[in-house]
Amino acid sequence: MTKRLMRGSHVLGEAAVRAGCRFYFGYPITPQNEVPEYMSARLLEVGGTFVQAESEVASINMVMGASMAGARVMTTSSSPGISLKQEGISYLAGLELPAVIANMMRGGPGLGNIAPAQGDYFQATRGGGHGDYRCIVLAPASCQELCDLTFRAFDLADKYRNPVMILGDGMMGQMMEPVEFPEPIDPASLPAKDWILTGAAGRPQRTILSLLLDPKVLEAHNYKLTRKYDAITRDEQDWETYLCDDARLVVVAFGTAARIAKGAIKRVRALGVKVGLFRPKTLWPFPYQPLGELARATRHLLAFEMNSGQMVEDVRLAVCGQGEVHFYGRPGGVIPTPDEVAHQISHYYYGAGLDQAAAVARRA
């Protein structure tokens, strides 16, 4: 198979189409306008439907409709637009409707700016909408991984009947890298869904509702959702470790920040600093247990994010007091350089005496 040099936004669109997505509803916002641009042309080629809706609220409700009818469907936006979609995401979760939502994060809060940032971690992983629900959140760090995780997003959405969020940022949307795409999936070949609304002629009536007025009925529904979230938590965690075997300090970072951290780690490794990287690929479910085990071995973690400290809270939950958790971040759309992060790593490493014999003995 040949590689294609494509920008992230186009990779996302192409991967979605190849994964069987035939419906896209969205509303433009920088820095992800290239997604609707791509989909508007590409969906036409495969007989799909592209609608530039009148608003983000309208687009997420169109997603809901297409999903109820059984289609693979996607919407994309960037931070402020994703905020507007939150009500619909809560409904998707409550109605147990599969959908893929991509957020190419920009600087915030408010209108913020159009530069890459990771300030929507809380919103994505905790749920920016109301009610007891969870979104599966995937965090790619390269264009190839964006392609692969887009396929996985559609599969997970269908498997669990749950919205899945792809959490990228402005840099991921604009960056070009070579990508090898899997063979396209024919939507007709996907497993049939036995719950969709396609007209009740010749079969008993079905309803999909999120209004469950009787508290006992809603409680039972909430517990059903909880059991599903427990299964996702058990089976779907994904992460990458890099040079952690002999590490006395582990940097924890996701997405673009993890790329920058890797560059910094290569730099300081050449100077003998024993540092590794833990990169969660699923932000929810967060890989608490593997990170916890790593923390018990290394005792020193440095969370690095392009925000003022959000994922670091999950890192602390994973470590559970059994190690030191430090934080370095740049909010506001500033892209930190590998040099800058390398400096932070060295500063912490030597400050905590991790080059000393005692640290070596403890690690052993």
Next chain:
Amino acid sequence: MTLKSVFAGFGGQGVLMMGYLLALTAMRRGKNVTYLPAYGAEVRGGTANCTVVVSDEEIASPVASNPDVAVVMNNPSLMKFSNLVRSGGTLLVNSSLVETKLGRADLNLVPVPVSDLAHELGEDRSANVVMMGAFVAVTGLLDLDAFKEALAETNLGKKPKVLELNRKALEVGAAAARRALGKE
């Protein structure tokens, strides 16, 4: 081998196309590449830049703290990028438009009058491709033929006549850079 390059100039000078051509050529020759355009509220005539990393290994960060090479097409970009290039790195300058006085002496400064050379070729818009020819000659990254082949896959090679002109522009740029380096 890892080479981090920054291309900078006015919007409209084809700065992003230079980076794209490099990334595409390197990918076609089996290298790992990342191409990262600066992205903002850009306007025609404003400054544009992109960072391209080419490597035999996995590329960690697409962001370059201190690029090995900066290609500078206008004066504002010289101010912005000449201080960022790593010590001992290369600065390729469009000497038709850009001052070639630097505040540091630890760079390999290669002035090439690419705007004038493009004008002589009869196509002012080819200055960026002339500069890519110079880039190839100076960095030794891949051969000129690789770039000539890749051109056919870009907008610069859609029409046979334009492709021919751009391939010529690569040669002109490479020859000019060799002259500037005193190799000819």
